[in-house]
Amino acid sequence: MDEAQRQVALMRALAGAPADGLRERGARAARGLEAYRANAEASAERALAAVFGTVQAMVGRDDFRHLAREFWSAHPPQRGDLGEWGAAFPAWLASHPAMAPWPYLGDSARLDVALHRNERAADAALDAASLSLLESGDPARLRLELMPGSALIRSAWPIATIHRAHALEGDEAERAFEGVRDAIAAERGEDMLVVRQGWRAVVVPLSQPEARWTEALLAGADLASALDRAGAGFDFAAWLQAAIRNDWMKGVAVSND
Amino acid sequence: MAAAGDARLADVGIGLRQPHYAELLRTTPPLAFVEVHSENFFADGGAALAVLQQARSSYAVSLHGVGLGLGSAVGLDPWHLDRLLRLADRIDPVRVSDHACFARAEGRGGVVHANDLLPIAFSEASLAVMATNVSQVQDRLRRPLLVENLSSYVSFADDAMSEPEFFARLCRGTGCGMLLDVNNLMVNALNADAPDPVAACCAFVDALPAGIVGEIHVAGYCETGEIVIDDHGSRVRPAVWAVCAHALRRFGALPVLVEWDTDVPALGVLLAEAAHAATLHG
Secondary structure, eight states: OOHHHHHHHHHHHHTTSOOOSBSSOHHHHHHHHHHHHHHHHHHHHHHHHHHOHHHHHHHOHHHHHHHHHHHHHHSOOOSSOGGGOOTTHHHHHHTOGGGTTOTTHHHHHHHHHHHHHHHHSOOOOOOGGGGGHHHHSOGGGEEEEEOTTOEEEEESSOHHHHHHHHTOOHHHHHHHHHHHHHHHHTTOOEEEEEEEETTEEEEEEEOHHHHHHHHHHHTTOOHHHHHHHHOTTOOHHHHHHHHHHTTOEEEEEEOOO | OOOTTSSSOTTEEEEOOGGGHHHHHHHOOSOSEEEEEGGGGOSSSSHHHHHHHHHHTTSEEEEEOSSOOTTOTTOOOHHHHHHHHHHHHHHOOSEEEEESOEEEEEETTEEEEEEEEEOOOOSHHHHHHHHHHHHHHHHHHTSOOEEEOOOOSOOBTTOOSOHHHHHHHHHHHHOOEEEEEHHHHHHHHHHTTOSSHHHHHHHHHHHSOTTOEEEEEEOOOEEOSSOEEOOOOSOOOHHHHHHHHHHHHHHOSOOEEEOOOSSOOOHHHHHHHHHHHHHHTO
């Protein structure tokens, strides 16, 4: 048998098609195939749970396990590093009919994956010397670069509040979940920046001007354009101070174009 | 005879796993090397990679892959190979290894990755696929690869050669070495209802040419009643230690890795297993 065909056939058998060409027969073959299936299901759940902790907490372990199996079948991994798998999960979850009563799940998953990616992003340090460009350079030719892995999440739902509540315990969590219920009922949207603090990714709530500013920076806009996009309510001096203090910024670069 | 109190356990290592990161780096027990699953360190940066780099300052590191899918007839994933090369350049490992399995195949919408160690046939065509892929990895890494025998829960009816012959020819043809997992031999022997599993495993060891094995793995397995699963979740069984000792007698004092990947115990338990492995070096 051609090896490529043999391997496709075994993969299909693991997905439920009849097995062909195996030495093992009957119950013995079934047990063997089931061992691989069980391993795949465990891998799917473990890999997604490592990324989508907030989603898992919201839907519960049992439902999350079923979702993981379903997603594995619908969007099987293409890489041999499961840390890279799951990028399609937020959109898949958002369009899942059974998840319709919880319309914020998809955006919560987007936040989870942004946090995961941030913690895998390249390490970097602030190029402090580049800050002097802010005094001497032409704002139309300068770009402020955020740290690798920085991400902006803009949502029509209070997903930063939801995420924070799931990180708390006891009375604090109880109070936080009251706030979550109120915010969901009010359909209060939230914007946030995902950045690394030490080795951990954290969520920084943003005002709308800060969100517009961050969006412009992440899109590669020059300083002048980014300030213009941020609008009148944006305090650049305060943001810069916070960005330096909290390691949000990698440095200032001069555009060559 | 080596013992736990020796300056460094005679060429014995353990898997570096997340629950032990802090304690291992703080106490630096006298191990010859630590092993990691390469794919867990493919990220561009982050805490895990920093831990590995710190561990490297105290230990030799063996990069053990689970995702190349060396037997995949559709070929290797260039992305995977790039990441492995980058990691090897960062860590300067003492050994690089992966498995004699396939993982990639055409699926719905393109090539998919099973993220499992799926069995290959022991055929001429399969040997050709493996040899091509192993050579590709070795050319990129500029170093020989060790290829591990599987525990497999199904096999193919039309195998044309024995597994030891397959490995002998693979190693001869590509210059790679073999990573002999004696627990996998035992799991396969038990699942095949071998009347004397230890004898079956020792016969496999004896059928391998001298000089091709570069590392030995030992681990625990679990019995469900219906099938034996290679779960790396318990102490090494006495019968597996017996096969390990036999292999060391046959091949000489090779590096031995104690694997423990599920239900990871206290570091002390793992170190006791490593100390036992060291006694087998004689």
